Amino acid sequence: VHKGHMEQHMRSHxxxxxxxxxxxxxxxxxxxxxxQHLRTHTQEKPFHCSHCEKCFTQKGNLERHERMHTGERPYQCNHCEKAFIQKGDWLVHQRIHSGEKPYACSDCGKCFARKGELVNHQRLHTGERPYQCDHCGKRFSAGKRLARHLKTHIGEESYLCSHCGKSYSTSSNLRKHLKAQLGKGIHQDEG
Known part of the structure; x- marks a missing residue:
């Protein structure tokens, strides 16, 4: 082992x-x-994307970005067909198969696979709603809840009933519709 590498390794201890x-x-x-850190002060971005105008402070960030252009997904799940551009996304995905949920709520003990899920959950305890609708002012605890709500303003209804063709802006509204249809004798095969 090279002396410099050994010194670096010893610093980790x-x-x-x-x-x-x-x-x-x-x-x-x-x-x-x-x-690498010094570039945050100088704003130097020496790594240029060969596909677009973006530049990066670190080579690894450029390599990740270029995969967006090439479609390369080098991190393949061993349990299913999914593949990922970033190692971090692959690692989080592995928790689906392992069942690992390392992020626990200190208020109620509920556990989550992703830190962001825990943060969103904790807002239910604190009442914090940092995401606000620009159209009506309604506030939400999670960005995905705001995104779902925004569909009601722009008329984007993406949940379609395969029986009658009616569309709904949320999956819960489609489920309510399907339950009503089930009561009328129509078989439910989606949801």
Whole structure:
């Protein structure tokens, strides 16, 4: 093992961070990480996308971005057919198969696979509703709830009944419709 690599590795155990930023005093264990950090101060973006005009401060960010253009999905799930552009998305997806839910609510103990799901859930306890509709002012605890609500304003109704052709803006409204149809003797085969 190269001496420099061994020194870097040993810092992971000792917590030593000898490379200090001259702009903000933040410290790093490796010089390469300091160099990457310095670009946040200089706004230098030396990594250019060959498909569009975007530029990036880090090579890894460019590589991830370019996969959007190429469609490359190098992170394949071993349990199903899904593949991912980013390793982080693949890791979170693995929790579907493992059942792992590492994020627990401190108020009620309910567990979640994603940190964002926990944050949204905790807003139910706090009453926080940071997402506001620009059309009517109604507030929501989660962005996806606002997005669903916005469909009611723009008339986008994406939940279609296969029996009669009626469309609804939410899956719950479609389910209510299907239950009513079921009461009329129509068989329910969706939902």
């Amino acid at each position: 000792t917590g030593e961070k000898p490379f200090q930023c001259s702009k903000c005093d933040k410290c790093f264990a490796q010089k390469v990480h300091l160099d």
